[in-house]
Amino acid sequence: MSELRFDGQVVVVTGAGGGLGRAYALFFGSRGASVVVNDLGGSFKGEGTSTKAADVVVDEIKAAGGKAVANYDSVTDGEKIIETAIKNYGRIDVLLNNAGILRDISFKNMKDQDWDLIMAVHVKGSYKCARAAWPYFRKQKYGRVINTASAAGLFGSFGQCNYSAAKLAMVGFTETLAKEGAKYNIHANVIAPIAASRMTETVMPPDILANLKPDWVVPLVAVLVHKSSEENGAIFEVGGGHMAKLRWERSRGLLLKADDSYTPGAILKKWDQINNFENAEHPTGVADFMGLLEQSMKMRPNDKGETLDFKGKVALVT
Ligand code: NAI
Numbered sequence: 001m002s003e004l005r006f007d008g009q010v011v012v013v014t015g016a017g018g019g020l021g022r023a024y025a026l027f028f029g030s031r032g033a034s035v036v037v038n039d040l041g042g043s044f045k046g047e048g049t050s051t052k053a054a055d056v057v058v059d060e061i062k063a064a065g066g067k068a069v070a071n072y073d074s075v076t077d078g079e080k081i082i083e084t085a086i087k088n089y090g091r092i093d094v095l096l097n098n099a100g101i102l103r104d105i106s107f108k109n110m111k112d113q114d115w116d117l118i119m120a121v122h123v124k125g126s127y128k129c130a131r132a133a134w135p136y137f138r139k140q141k142y143g144r145v146i147n148t149a150s151a152a153g154l155f156g157s158f159g160q161c162n163y164s165a166a167k168l169a170m171v172g173f174t175e176t177l178a179k180e181g182a183k184y185n186i187h188a189n190v191i192a193p194i195a196a197s198r199m200t201e202t203v204m205p206p207d208i209l210a211n212l213k214p215d216w217v218v219p220l221v222a223v224l225v226h227k228s229s230e231e232n233g234a235i236f237e238v239g240g241g242h243m244a245k246l247r248w249e250r251s252r253g254l255l256l257k258a259d260d261s262y263t264p265g266a267i268l269k270k271w272d273q274i275n276n277f278e279n280a281e282h283p284t285g286v287a288d289f290m291g292l293l294e295q296s297m298k299m300r301p302n303d304k305g306e307t308l309d310f311k312g313k314v315a316l317v318t
Helices: 019-030 052-063 075-089 112-140 151-155 161-184 218-225 264-269 271-275 287-298
Strands: 010-013 034-038 067-071 094-097 143-148 186-194 235-239 242-246 306-308 314-316
Touching: 010 019, 010 075, 019 034, 019 052, 019 067, 019 094, 019 218, 034 052, 034 075, 052 067, 067 075, 075 112, 094 112, 094 218, 112 143, 112 161, 112 186, 143 161, 143 218, 151 161, 151 186, 151 235, 161 186, 186 218, 218 235, 264 271
Parallel strands: 010 034, 010 094, 034 067, 094 143, 143 186, 186 235
Antiparallel strands: 235 242, 306 314
């Protein structure tokens, strides 16, 4: 099998001074891409700045014969990062929104600053970078975006209320970019990675971390951002050599007639039905809910005694 190449492409990796970002940057640098190595160079809590983190990775890529340039701006100034790509290489093809920090603290003790900083780096930072890249993607009718969520966002995680909220935001953000980008061949996917890094080294034992190399997250990301990939709007968990796709599941649910019988008691009586995932559906868009609403509207006459269907037709309730 021939190797997946990225010759002539420009890949921007945010937070590429360490951990997963560094692994992405080195990989794309070794596969023909010109890489913008962005890193603010602060602590994992988002304190301080340094040019060293990005410089070291740029040097590594160049020493291996690749092309790379450093950028030291915060992702909250995403336009400057994309500008670095345009100024140096004249284009951008792939954006890996990877930069991140942690501010773990129980919800009871959370301060506005802990919340705001996490939202700024993860949510606003990903938005700013993608927003600045978008016009280039649209114009060239090509673009690939990876946003970075987390299991903490998908499932919740003790002491990470701020981070969980920001990380699930990446899912909604990605789903919408995927829908808006599709007709311009702009694909956006989101990963919930797991890897040994300074972020995880304090929370996981060394023997587990030894089996979670950041390099093992890279191949899936490479597949997703390759020009041959059709994947768009998908959610993946990836780490330790394992990868899997996630999707929403909706129970068949319960539809009650909107008359006097529609009471909390009526819901409780059928609670099992709401919780029954037998023959569950896997919705992928708001439209998937419309069929259900249509059924529901039929059971819900307006004050003229009519029901409305979703094509705007009205019918008298018989
Ligand atoms: P890391 O701490 O090794 O790397 C993150 C990098 O982002 C650092 O080099 C840091 O300097 C940079 N950064 C932080 N704020 C920045 C800003 N405002 N602008 C530019 N760069 C900034 O962490 P790791 O583990 O490599 O994390 C990468 C991404 O993966 C993050 O978004 C993280 O939340 C996510 N993630 C990681 C998991 C893991 O198991 N390592 C689990 C789930 C999600």
